[in-house]
Amino acid sequence: MLVLLNLLSGVALLVWGSHIVRTGILRVLGADLRNILSRSTGSRLKAFAAGIGVTSLVQSSNATAVIVTSFAAQGLLLLTSGLAMMLGADVGTALMARILTLDLSWVSPILIATGVPLFLSRKQTRGGQIGRTIIGLGLILLALHLIVEAAQPMMRAAGVRVMFGALTGDTVLDALVGAAFAIISYSSLASVLLTATLASSGVISLKVALCLVIGANLGSGTLAFFGTLAQNAAARRLALGSLAFKLAGALLILPFAPLLAQWLPALIANPREAVVTFHVLYNTLRCCACLALIDPMARICTRLLRERPVSTEELRPLHLDEAALATPTLALANAAREVLRIGDIIRRMLDNIGGLIHHNDVAKARETIRMDDDVDQLYTALKTYLAHISREQLDDVDSRRWTDIIALTINLEHAGDIIERIASDIEEKKIVHRLEFSAEGLGELDDLQARLAANLQLGLSVFLNNDLHCAEQLLAEKERFRDLERAYSYAHLDRLAGQTLRSIETSALHLDMLSDMKRLNSLFCSTAYPVLDAAGALHDTRLRKRTLDALHAQQ
Structure with a gap:
């Protein structure tokens, strides 16, 4: 029981660190990030690149989705440009997962020791928010280390093996579990980092890990769509189009998850590296392919969600x-x-x-x-x-x-x-x-x-x-x-x-x-x-x- 509690505390710390980094970056650079996105609507490639850049900074495709859908709701962004930004946000999240899964555990105490005095000495200033962001990065790296430490004895606990064994059967069930965790934690990045860490520790199989990663992408799209339900049709079209792209990608790749789980170890022996590499390649290839389908997707979303006239x-x-x-x-x-x-x-x-x-x-x-x-x-x-x-x-x-x-x-x-x-x-x-x-x-x-x-x-x-x-x-x-x-x-x-x-x-x-x-x-x-x-x-x-x-x- 204590082993499981240690794991859950590491997961909670990972989610909290991701939240601190996201909110800290948005408080320091929120207006600048909005300006970057608003100036990147001229072409789809610029919008795609802006989505990658902004999401790499805030470490959350959901935060980028909030900004982009708010632009769409105000009529400041074309649906096609918004969809390109959302696709770029998915790639940006994958790239950040690649960076954070490097062996940077030695950096964690340095970041926390630097960020805490900086934040406490100037809480309500820009410097204080930068310190808060540094603390968040340190907590993410510390949480990943704690999860690895907690996962080692879990392999010797029969009850825990039975619990995670429930995830070794159906690919759709595993994907839904990954989506649920991304929604609960409000972070697909945290979900992917946790999945990669558990896979490296042998707690879950590579096949389950791949399905959880695919589900995490679905969860972030679902979360963005739910967030626009109270907004106008323009915002909901954008979130629906992004979710549809993720759903189409999941339906295409999930049947091949068992085969990929067999082939990847031959190319990448480390399960953690295999999961993160799959995440980067999957999102990059899916999003680049979807760039060519933005126009038909925009037409479909426009037909499905028509603007409701609002009387004065x-x-x-x-x-x-x-x-x-x-x-x-x-x-x-x-x-x-x-x-x-x-x-x-x-x-x-x-x-x-x-x-x-x-x-x-x-x-x-x-x-x-x-x-x-x-x-x-x-x-x-x-x-x-x-x-x-x-x-x-x-x-x-x-x-x-x-x-x-x-x-x-x-x-x-x-x-x-x-x-x-x-x-x-x-x-x-x-x-x-x-x-x-x-x-x-x-x-x-x-x-x-x-x-x-x-x-x-x-x-x-x-x-x-x-x-x-x-x-x-x-x-x-x-x-x-x-x-x-x-x-x-x-x-x-x-x-x-x-x-x-x-x-x-x-x-x-x-x-x-x-x-x-x-x-x-x-x-x-x-x-x-x-x-x-x-x-x-x-x-x-x-x-x-x-x-x-x-x-x-x-x-």
Whole structure:
């Protein structure tokens, strides 16, 4: 029993080490890896090579699948390019298995001794995450050594031999066991490393090992497909195509597993080397052959999974991939894309207000009011998504980004409520009574509405790029808008004193709109403050005075 527990602890350590390496690399290089994949869509060979490179770094085809399917879900990636990347990811996993099964046990204590102080001394920094990754690599190598040590006495335990003897019969059963372990451990790499180690120790036969390796590939494809079930059809097509390629490869090779188990020892005597070499050759040959079949596979997946139309009344998030929550850097990138989508809805609502100022359009007013429900729905989903991101795993930069995203989300939701109220007031006080603004009032409201739209776009740009010059420009625009609002209010009062009929009829609505537009502008310009604060610009005397004035005006 103790022998079996030692083996299981080694397996658990192997899985945990793989998880640490994957998450550590994604936290350090997550944005860079996404950029590499996004720039590699020009040709299939480039996409294939990018899949190999990224997966070799993160040591997980599942992590690469999360990134690639998120691109597909957002319409940023063609299905054919995505399938090429997924094929490259399979080859990348096989290459990493080849490297990690070399005799590197002497490196393990060096890696752990180096990584632990580096991580503990700077946990929430980039260097700390690099230290965490180094620890993970050391744990993988240590786990492989422990599994070998634990497996030696297992051959003398009759009960253990009987248990593993159940895997020596049916090739399909063995493949399913390999797939199940890959799904449970969330790592086909860990499954292959464990299989190679057990084969080298004589715990399982070479035939069983080959079937387990084939099953591990199937498990990773199944895991990726399950992860896209809640996403749109584009993401599910990509995962389905990848799984179909793996299933076809398994069906072709499994009948020959017994023959391969007989031939391989004549070429490679060491069972561990034989398993890993088979894994590399199998994935490389399968994926290269599948590259030529990408177009027909893409057509089949498109026919099988058609896009479900989503009504505007049931607007759903497009970018909030639940599978990315395990990697905070990717989750924050997804959240940032979704908040920009809310910004696009706010922009359309503002454009509708511009039309309602000129025309008494009941349908447009009610559509604008309804669009606030879309904003509220996305706001709730985004707020929940951000709450599920582990704050303890964020470094200082990502923690500030989390705060910026939630702050902008809240401000845009408030902006939607304000615009909804403006549209309601226009319908009740202007459209129902068939009133019109005076020519001068119409020009003032047009000017402020155009400035609001421009400041919203500038504010979203500042949020996206953290540009200091744009942040300073946005703060200056806020002051200019405040001055204009005050001037236009006085001008309206002058028209009332002059007994301008249209100004008298729309006075309450006009003044309310000026006040609401000022509040909207304050919300749109709020993205400038974190950028200025991070750059130290708020400590400048001139900007400090402007900021304090702006804050007092907002209150």
